[in-house]
Amino acid sequence: MVGLLLYLAxxxxxxxxxxxLARRKGAPVEGCGRQFVEARQALRTLQFGLLPENLIQRIxxxxxxxxxxxxxxxxxxxxxxxxxxxxxxMWVRRVRSEIRNLMHFHLAYSRLHAKLSLLTEIRLxxxxxxxxxxxxxMRILLYLRGPYGARSMVRVLTATAGRVCAAxxxxxxxxxxxxxxxxxxxxxxxxxxx
Amino acid sequence: xxxxxxxxxxxxxxxxxxRRTLADMTQPLGRLIYLASTRDYNTGLYYHQGxxxxxxxxxxxxxxxxxxxxxxxxxVAASLEELVYELEAYxxxxxxxxxxxxxxxxGLEPYxxxxxVGIDSLASELVFSNLKVALAILEERLMAxxxxxxxxxxxxxx
Numbered sequence: 467m468v469g470l471l472l473y474l475a476x477x478x479x480x481x482x483x484x485x486x487l488a489r490r491k492g493a494p495v496e497g498c499g500r501q502f503v504e505a506r507q508a509l510r511t512l513q514f515g516l517l518p519e520n521l522i523q524r525i526x527x528x529x530x531x532x533x534x535x536x537x538x539x540x541x542x543x544x545x546x547x548x549x550x551x552x553x554x555x556m557w558v559r560r561v562r563s564e565i566r567n568l569m570h571f572h573l574a575y576s577r578l579h580a581k582l583s584l585l586t587e588i589r590l591x592x593x594x595x596x597x598x599x600x601x602x603x604m605r606i607l608l609y610l611r612g613p614y615g616a617r618s619m620v621r622v623l624t625a626t627a628g629r630v631c632a633a634x635x636x637x638x639x640x641x642x643x644x645x646x647x648x649x650x651x652x653x654x655x656x657x658x659x660x
Numbered sequence: 661x662x663x664x665x666x667x668x669x670x671x672x673x674x675x676x677x678x679r680r681t682l683a684d685m686t687q688p689l690g691r692l693i694y695l696a697s698t699r700d701y702n703t704g705l706y707y708h709q710g711x712x713x714x715x716x717x718x719x720x721x722x723x724x725x726x727x728x729x730x731x732x733x734x735x736v737a738a739s740l741e742e743l744v745y746e747l748e749a750y751x752x753x754x755x756x757x758x759x760x761x762x763x764x765x766x767g768l769e770p771y772x773x774x775x776x777v778g779i780d781s782l783a784s785e786l787v788f789s790n791l792k793v794a795l796a797i798l799e800e801r802l803m804a805x806x807x808x809x810x811x812x813x814x815x816x817x818x
Contacts, residue, residue, distance in 0.1 A: 515780030530740040
């Protein structure tokens with residue numbers, strides 16, 4: 467009787483697994499431009515919004531904290547640390563989110579369109595894994611030690627993210643045709659309209 | 661505002677803007693607030709009559725937007741010490757009682773509507789956060805050395 471129940475449970479489990487597999491959307495082989503645009507958006511956000519050296523320098527520079535402790539009371543020092551930890555956590559969260567977007571793009575579409583070598587693909591996979599782990603470790607460090615307790619991790623994270631961005635740039639290079647670039651330069655790209 | 665301005669016209673208009681109108685505004689914070697005030701809340705477009713007459717409305721708009729972004733980027737790159745100095749200089753330039761200024765800025769956070777279009781939210785959050793701390797430092801200094809006119813009255817809107 468126990469054996470029968472076990473087999474029944476196993477059967478039901480397999481059916482549920484098959485049903486879940488059938489519901490999963492497979493990556494379309496061609497023609498899904500939205501994913502490319504989203505991946506390029508993620509790449510741009512990383513390159514121009516989250517990884518510029520001066521922004522990272524500004525967020526994690528301990529000089530600001532030294533100034534606050536020298537120029538004001540402990541209460542303001544606490545406020546500053548609280549604020550800077552919040553900003554650092556926001557940065558890690560955003561980097562992680564954009565890296566995940568790029569990873570999904572590479573997993574689902576890049577192998578169908580880009581001509582990346584196997585070695586590059588393996589390197590990229592390792593970099594993605596390292597980045598996600600570094601983001602998690604950094605969040606823990608920021609919670610435990612504050613904004614200035616994870617500076618070496620910031621260096622690892624930015625260097626790896628830079629490599630991933632360079633590889634993604636290659637995969638998405640066909641979207642940056644010279645004609646499109648010159649059109650963008652001459653058009654209202656610098657404009658103010660929302 | 662339908663036809664895009666030529667890139668060369670925009671560059672020339674921006675150069676003119678920097679040499680004339682913005683020449684006296686040495687601090688990026690002052691420039692940021694001024695340039696944000698030339699933007700229409702409903703359309704997001706910038707207006708400057710003199711610049712539009714000299715060049716075109718489109719070129720003036722894009723030049724103002726470029727200078728606005730430039731001022732904001734300078735604020736992002738500024739250290740906290742520089743920001744406190746800038747805030748103090750801006751406070752002096754407004755000729756408002758220091759206490760009233762701090763109460764208004766802490767309560768209304770007017771800098772939140774002065775962010776140019778297309779700026780990443782992380783950069784703007786960093787500036788807001790630094791301004792919050794800079795205001796606290798400035799307030800503490802003023803409390804330590806009270807001056808006539810520094811009333812620190814609560815705002816009627818609060």
